[in-house]
Amino acid sequence: MPLDDAATLVDGMLPTLRDRAAEVDRAAAFPEDNLNLLRENGLLGLLVPADYGGLGGGLADLTDLAQRLAGACLSTGMIWAMHCQQVDSLVRHAAPELKDHVLPRVARGELYLASVTTEPGKGGHLLTGGAPLRAAEGSLLLDRDAPIVTGGAQADGFLITMRSAEEAADREVSLVYADRDQLDIVPQEGWHTLGMRGTSSGGLKLSGRVPPGNVVGEPGNFRHVAMESMAPVGHLAWAACWLGTAHSALRGVLDLIRSRNRPRGLDPSSDLVRERLARVRMDLELVSAYLHRVRQEVDDHRAAGTSVGGPSTQVHLNTLKVAAAEHTFAAVHKLVQLCGLFSAYRTDAAIPLERHFRDLRSASLNYADDRLLTANGALSLLDRTARLA
Ligand SMILES: Cc1cc2nc3c(=O)[nH]c(=O)nc-3n(C[C@H](O)[C@H](O)[C@H](O)COP(=O)(O)OP(=O)(O)OC[C@H]3O[C@@H](n4cnc5c(N)ncnc54)[C@H](O)[C@@H]3O)c2cc1C
Incomplete structure (x- = not known):
């Protein structure tokens, strides 16, 4: 689908999203069918460059389509918009090998990305980390409590903030990518909230092992x-x-x-x-x-x-x-x-x-x-x- 057709495509989905929104909210159910529509129509790849098979869209496309989707169902809009936010971090900061591994799958709709920044103890503070990365036999080990993860049960990949090493200060934070199958994922607290109920942003405990090339951007930066x-x-x-x-x-x-x-x-x-x-x-x-x-x-x-x-x-x-x-x-x-x-x-x-x-x-x-x-x-x-x- 050419980028120019994306708005028309999204507009075609809106009646369905609008019809489902009340039930998504009532049941606090992640809108999996809506995510599948976005997957099937190539919209997970909005910000993926065309070289990787994506739509090659920019920030104006993101803000335009986010408004349209959220006008029908805010949970779905936010789920998609936050996925795109993660994609932008990968496109602009991941090493070439990691981009080759991840971005074509995002473009094909196979990889929905979740974000793990919130952590017990530091709350929402974005630029500090508690749980450290540990080096072992050429890999990085992670063990992380993640109290709020939108779409954590559905995500195919995660971008996770970690303190960069055991001896690192809490401001030395690395961003690490992990495929779902590189992690053991144990669900924690559910998501019983006043609103945004369809985002299913419950807690997870994550542990696993990733290659050092999965650090996005400079380690500790x-x-x-x-x-x-x-x-x-x-x-x-x-x-x-x-x-x-x-x-x-x-x-x-x-x-x-x-x-x-x-x-x-x-x-x-x-x-x-x-x-x-x-x-x-x-x-x-x-x-x-x-x-x-x-x-x-x-x-x-x-x-x-x-x-x-x-x-x-x-x-x-x-x-x-x-x-x-x-x-x-x-x-x-x-x-x-x-x-x-x-x-x-x-x-x-x-x-x-x-x-x-x-x-x-x-x-x-x-x-x-x-x-x-x-x-x-x-x-x-x-x-x-x-x-x-
Ligand atoms: C719908 C939704 C989806 C989310 N999805 C995700 C997700 O996918 N992944 C993820 O990691 N997180 C997610 N979050 C969490 C979010 O990013 C924040 O971390 C979280 O909302 C902050 O929680 P908090 O209210 O405990 O605030 P905190 O930032 O921990 O602050 C606690 C309290 O301290 C106050 N406070 C903090 N700093 C100051 C200051 N400098 N001066 C004065 N008062 C201060 C705040 O106002 C607040 O009352 C989501 C949140 C929502 C609502």
Whole structure:
């Protein structure tokens, strides 16, 4: 499938995803059928270069398709977007031999990638590691508690952060790739959450042995992979997913207000209704514009071969994540208030606003906003240009 057809292909899947979304949420069931659709249609390979058989897409394609998918089912959108985030790390930082081993399988839809960064003791802090890699007979041994792994039961491969060696400091972190069959995987805690229930992000205990060539990027320097790839692509992809969900909620409410059988409270001539709609629209306009702007900034750096690690760009990327989390949740919160008990608060309402509300509540926790805001305060003091996006 040519890249130009990807949006049409995704749009064709949306009614199916939308139909399944309520059951995925109710049963907290990983949307395996949706993942299979993405596998079969080559979409796991969106960011895989054409030389490896992928679609050769870029960040604009990722944010566009993530919005579309998440408008139908946020769990499916996030599962796919976070897989693409892992692919970007491999494409940009893995050694040629590892790319040859992994990327063609991703492109063929055989390899769905999960991410293991969260760890007991350090919580969400991305750039530190507890469990160490151990060298043994030319291999690397890993033994790792992973309390939150989206799609851990379904993933065919894992990117795992580990302290780089037993004697290494906790900031010397390596990113390691492991095929599923290189690991013993023992399920731990389940995933009993308010929202994002379909991501099945329960805990795992992972142990196994991988070749040294499976370290992605320089050993001990995960910081570089995180700064250039995992964090920027994560923030862009998450923001796109959250925006897609909130946008679909707004469109649903607008359709309801325009329809003949609208509830009496949703009178289109009411100033209160109009003011509330305007505020929701403003939330989403701001996120959409900022998403486009920051995505362009990252693309410009990539095209020029320069780092996105400068303080201004880092502030912009962190601001995008926090602003998208806050404004998309606020938008749906306002839509619940506007639509009221019968059209919003009920779990069987025509527009699934209560599900969107529960799902989007996770946005500010999925990499804690507090961590990014404290980082942005410190970066702002460093950033003598104070350059705005
Ligand atoms: C839907 C979903 C899917 C996920 N999927 C994955 C996955 O696939 N793989 C994975 O590894 N992880 C995953 N995570 C976990 C995620 O990446 C974070 O690690 C996790 O959400 C952080 O958990 P926490 O709330 O304990 O926050 P922590 O970051 O551990 O923070 C704990 C508390 O301390 C506060 N805090 C932290 N730092 C500061 C600070 N500097 N100043 C002030 N307060 C601070 C936070 O606000 C928070 O209240 C997922 C999370 C969600 C919601």
